[in-house]
Amino acid sequence: MTCTDFLARMTDYFDGEVEPELLAEIKAHLCECHHCEVLVDTTRQTIRVYRDHQVYELTDEVRERTVTRIMSACTGKH
Amino acid sequence: MPVIEQTGTEEVHPDVALVEASRNGDTAAFEKLVRQYDRQIFRTAQHITQNREDAEDITQDVFMKAYNKLEQFQGNSKFSTWLTRIAVNESLMRLRKRKTSRTVSMDQDVQTDEGSIPRDFADWTPDPEQQYGTSELGDILQRTIAGLSPGFRTVFTLRDIENLSTEETAQALGLSVPAVKSRLLRARLQLRERLSRYMKRNDGRVKP
Ligand SMILES: [Zn+2]
Numbered sequence: 001m002t003c004t005d006f007l008a009r010m011t012d013y014f015d016g017e018v019e020p021e022l023l024a025e026i027k028a029h030l031c032e033c034h035h036c037e038v039l040v041d042t043t044r045q046t047i048r049v050y051r052d053h054q055v056y057e058l059t060d061e062v063r064e065r066t067v068t069r070i071m072s073a074c075t076g077k078h
Numbered sequence: 079m080p081v082i083e084q085t086g087t088e089e090v091h092p093d094v095a096l097v098e099a100s101r102n103g104d105t106a107a108f109e110k111l112v113r114q115y116d117r118q119i120f121r122t123a124q125h126i127t128q129n130r131e132d133a134e135d136i137t138q139d140v141f142m143k144a145y146n147k148l149e150q151f152q153g154n155s156k157f158s159t160w161l162t163r164i165a166v167n168e169s170l171m172r173l174r175k176r177k178t179s180r181t182v183s184m185d186q187d188v189q190t191d192e193g194s195i196p197r198d199f200a201d202w203t204p205d206p207e208q209q210y211g212t213s214e215l216g217d218i219l220q221r222t223i224a225g226l227s228p229g230f231r232t233v234f235t236l237r238d239i240e241n242l243s244t245e246e247t248a249q250a251l252g253l254s255v256p257a258v259k260s261r262l263l264r265a266r267l268q269l270r271e272r273l274s275r276y277m278k279r280n281d282g283r284v285k286p
Pocket residue numbers: 002003006029033035036037
């Protein structure tokens with residue numbers, strides 16, 4: 001397996017969607033290729049850091065105002 | 079009134095009953111749906127538009143539109159996915175309005191592979207939270223994702239931040255599953271490459 005082959009399968013690998021035989025090949029490649037190993041680690045870290053730090057949150061105040069506006073627009077229809 | 083189709087033995091999502099009740103004029107049921115998904119819709123809208131005021135407006139518009147279009151919800155996707163699709167379309171429309179000189183679409187910039195081929199193979203600090211304070215890290219994350227094109231930002235947001243499945247992301251974006259997978263790969267690689275400059279280990283240690 002080449003680095004390009006691995007890259008083409010990285011998304012499926014992350015999603016756990018590769019057949020056992022291919023998975024063994026991927027794991028073998030990651031053992032011998034430091035670049036791809038780092039790529040996997042740092043890409044996982046990228047996802048994790050964004051998941052752990054929601055950069056955009058609705059404040060309670062804005063949230064209540066928003067819900068009130070939505071509901072008054074909707075109840076107006078009945 | 080269209081009946082929501084249920085397939086076989088699959089478990090009925092609790093939203094289905096709330097949608098039915100909302101259609102019958104039960105506004106309390108609709109408010110439950112609003113409170114369940116308003117944060118997610120807001121985050122998605124802000125990630126795409128990169129503008130807080132727009133995201134607040136869009137959140138309102140999405141639920142108002144959804145309420146008026148409840149009859150059109152067929153139940154062949156999750157209610158949250160259906161909402162997300164409305165949010166994505168509204169957000170892209172806002173972006174188009176703001177940036178009159180540039181066309182904005184899901185396809186923008188996704189044709190070029192430049193920037194997604196990995197170049198930086200340095201190890202990262204295992205604990206960026208420690209290296210930067212929470213607020214500085216938040217700034218870095220925000221700036222970095224803002225540098226991605228809307229098409230890539232959107233795919234990453236739905237799949238990796240909001241944790242939609244690949245199929246749900248495809249439904250929300252009106253794309254095929256293979257298209258989502260290929261965009262997701264490039265979005266992740268671009269983001270990783272851009273974050274790398276902040277996250278590299280700075281203790282001089284090199285992994286053997
Ligand atoms: Zn490799």
